[in-house]
Amino acid sequence: MKLFIDTANTEEIRAAAALGLLDGVTTNPSLLAKEIERRGRGRQEEIFAEICEIVPGPVSAEVLAADYEGMVREGREIAGIASNVVVKCPLTEAGLRATRTLSEEDIAVNVTLIFQPIQALLAAKAGAAFVSPFVGRLDDISAPGMSMVADIVEVFGNYSFATEVLVASVRNPVHVLDAARLGADVATIPYGVIKQLLHHPLTTIGIERFTADAKKYTG
Numbered sequence: 001m002k003l004f005i006d007t008a009n010t011e012e013i014r015a016a017a018a019l020g021l022l023d024g025v026t027t028n029p030s031l032l033a034k035e036i037e038r039r040g041r042g043r044q045e046e047i048f049a050e051i052c053e054i055v056p057g058p059v060s061a062e063v064l065a066a067d068y069e070g071m072v073r074e075g076r077e078i079a080g081i082a083s084n085v086v087v088k089c090p091l092t093e094a095g096l097r098a099t100r101t102l103s104e105e106d107i108a109v110n111v112t113l114i115f116q117p118i119q120a121l122l123a124a125k126a127g128a129a130f131v132s133p134f135v136g137r138l139d140d141i142s143a144p145g146m147s148m149v150a151d152i153v154e155v156f157g158n159y160s161f162a163t164e165v166l167v168a169s170v171r172n173p174v175h176v177l178d179a180a181r182l183g184a185d186v187a188t189i190p191y192g193v194i195k196q197l198l199h200h201p202l203t204t205i206g207i208e209r210f211t212a213d214a215k216k217y218t219g
């Protein structure tokens, strides 16, 4: 399973990239707003360009337009920023039309804000490179987000779509485990959760004990 980081914070991206495990990045308008606030300045294009230089893998950048023409125009502009940009379009009628148009121009599209499996099927049929089911936001309303992912993986397994299932709105390490168990192609993970994945109290205790025992004979 590929691991993406879900943030626009370039410090977090650099730290995650330094681990050598980072396959890509997803951003969204809220994450960008947070990054611009953190810096106290900045334009989204500059931030996208910076992220694309840090990480060679796919970097998703979302269109803000709600209409088809606007999404296609913005999508083409965003795709011009770097060769690893993936244009994020929401799952709406306009978003699906824009996905078709952009993917026919060989621009990779990540269809976002997916909350049920048939939405993912429609996005795949429109030519999406990625579909992003939001598991945490479904869990938040007491609907099991991972069941949606299981359904999407099953449906995609029946056909030969090139579309990758990108598990989004990940909130904890169990979401990451479940995504891997289901065979999702990608999980996009906030930095805080990536850090949680790296630590286990028994690993820490184990190191402390080994170090203490080693000191007995190394002086």
Ligand code: E4P
Pocket (backbone or CB within 6 Å): 006, 026, 027, 028, 112, 132, 134, 136, 137, 168, 169, 170, 188
């Ligand atoms: C995915 O690409 C989105 O940026 C993200 O996963 C949304 O997560 P949230 O529900 O925690 O905002």
